[in-house]
Structures are given as structure tokens and as C-alpha cells.
Amino acid sequence: GIQVEQSPPDLILQEGANSTLRCNFSDSVNNLQWFHQNPWGQLINLFYIPSGTKQNGRLSATTVATERYSLLYISSSQTTDSGVYFCAVGPYNQGGKLIFGQGTELSVKP
Amino acid sequence: DTGVSQDPRHKITKRGQNVTFRCDPISEHNRLYWYRQTLGQGPEFLTYFQNEAQLEKSRLLSDRFSAERPKGSFSTLEIQRTEQGDSAMYLCASSPRGSGDNEQFFGPGTRLTVL
Numbered sequence: 511g512i513q514v515e516q517s518p519p520d521l522i523l524q525e526g527a528n529s530t531l532r533c534n535f536s537d538s539v540n541n542l543q544w545f546h547q548n549p550w551g552q553l554i555n556l557f558y559i560p561s562g563t564k565q566n567g568r569l570s571a572t573t574v575a576t577e578r579y580s581l582l583y584i585s586s587s588q589t590t591d592s593g594v595y596f597c598a599v600g601p602y603n604q605g606g607k608l609i610f611g612q613g614t615e616l617s618v619k620p
Numbered sequence: 621d622t623g624v625s626q627d628p629r630h631k632i633t634k635r636g637q638n639v640t641f642r643c644d645p646i647s648e649h650n651r652l653y654w655y656r657q658t659l660g661q662g663p664e665f666l667t668y669f670q671n672e673a674q675l676e677k678s679r680l681l682s683d684r685f686s687a688e689r690p691k692g693s694f695s696t697l698e699i700q701r702t703e704q705g706d707s708a709m710y711l712c713a714s715s716p717r718g719s720g721d722n723e724q725f726f727g728p729g730t731r732l733t734v735l
Contacts, residue, residue, distance in 0.1 A: 514662075541722045551709050551729045553663075558723040596662055605676050606651055606715060606722045610662030 512537045512601045516611035523587050523618050531582040531614045533597030541600025542573050543608065544582050546593055553596070556582070560600075587618045624727035626712050632733045633702055640698045641730045645714030652695050653724060654687060655711040656680065663711055669695060670717060702734045 513536040523529055533542075544556040557564050557571040559580065564571055568587075573580040584591055594615050598608035625644045633639050645652045651670055655663035666685070667677045671692035681687075684702075689695040699706055709731050713724040 543723065551731065553711065553726040555725060600722055605668055607653060607665040607668055608724060612662050
């Protein structure tokens with residue numbers, strides 16, 4: 511089946527710093543989503559981005575589908591950005607189910 | 621639109637007991653998914669419904685697990701004869717079915733602890 515790899519697995523930043531999270535996937539997909547999991551376990555939708563570039567405030571994401579990777583940019587990080595970030599992909603012709611990466615655990619220090 | 625809801629939020633049970641979880645999707649979303657997440661891992665797909673039809677089940681879904689979605693609205697996930705290895709967060713998601721729009725929205729999850 512499709513493999514999803516996220517890097518780095520862990521990231522520690524000072525408040526105000528910028529960061530880039532990467533997601534590589536091993537086959538073509540028709541869905542790609544980025545999530546932030548809060549301390550209570552809720553998955554918060556950040557981006558639905560099977561291709562192209564999107565921006566939402568301090569966050570932006572780019573997916574290059576032909577090269578099978580996606581990037582999540584966080585600028586001017588805040589302590590509230592801490593948590594686990596997941597990339598999830600939906601393979602073609604598999605009913606829309608999502609395959610998740612292992613996540614990147616981000617810790618932003620004041 | 622109140623989002624995806626799940627009930628209960630937490631469940632503690634003893635090994636061997638049966639448990640049932642409920643998921644209410646976003647209204648008018650045709651697809652409903654169940655995932656399981658264990659500590660330190662990403663969520664893993666269990667099963668999904670299109671309306672009331674269960675279209676796929678993962679190998680993770682042993683015969684002790686059963687899911688239903690009567691009338692294509694809410695869904696239930698039942699685990700019979702629970703085992704300690706069933707302890708996990710059970711997540712439900714829904715999405716509209718339409719070409720080019722497969723974005724999934726997740727509920728808050730049900731955290732199961734089997735003693």
C-alpha cells in the first residue's frame with residue numbers, strides 16, 4: 511500500500527521562528543490533508559491541498575503532486591502552535607480513506 | 621452546522637465487556653469513516669460507509685468489531701469481548717461525496733481504556 515513519511519519527527523522552536531514540515535508519499539493521490547492534533551486528541555483541519563499552494567494566516571502549504579510531496583510552512587511560530595501535525599493522503603480508487611503519516615511533534619518554547 | 625460529534629468522549633471498561641460508540645456526521649455528508657489511533661501513532665483506517673452501505677473494512681477490523689449506519693445518518697461501532705489491545709482513540713470522520721471534494725472532517729474522538 512501507499513507509504514506516507516513525515517519529517518522531521520520532532521521539532522523544537524523558539525517563539526517567533528519559522529519552520530517547514532515535509533510529507534512524502536509513495537503513489538499518486540487525489541486527496542491530501544494537513545491536520546493539527548490538539549492536546550485533547552481532536553484533529554483540526556489545516557489544509558485540503560491535493561495540489562497547488564494555499565495560505566491561511568501564518569500557515570501555508572504546497573503540494574507538488576507530480577513529485578509526491580507536500581510542505582507545511584509555519585511562520586512566526588507561537589506557543590499555541592505546539593502539538594502534532596499530521597499529513598494524510600487519499601489514494602485513488604480507495605473510497606476516499608486517508609492514510610496518515612506518523613506525524614511531526616512540534617514544541618514552541620516562549 | 622455543528623460538526624462531527626461522537627459519544628461518549630471517554631469509556632473505561634473491563635476486559636471481556638462489550639462497548640458501543642456513536643458518531644453523528646455533518647448533515648448531508650454521504651461518507652462516514654472510522655479510524656483508530658494508538659499512542660504515538662497516526663490514525664489508521666478501520667471502515668467506511670457511503671450512505672448506509674459499508675463499502676470497505678480494514679484487516680484491523682477483527683470479527684469482534686462491527687459497524688452500522690442505519691438509514692445513512694449516524695453510525696455505531698461496537699466492540700465485543702474487549703481486550704486490552706483495543707485501548708485506543710476511536711475517531712469518526714465524514715465527507716461530502718462529490719467530484720473533487722473529499723475533504724474529511726473529524727469528530728473529537730472516543731478514548732477507550734480497557735482494564
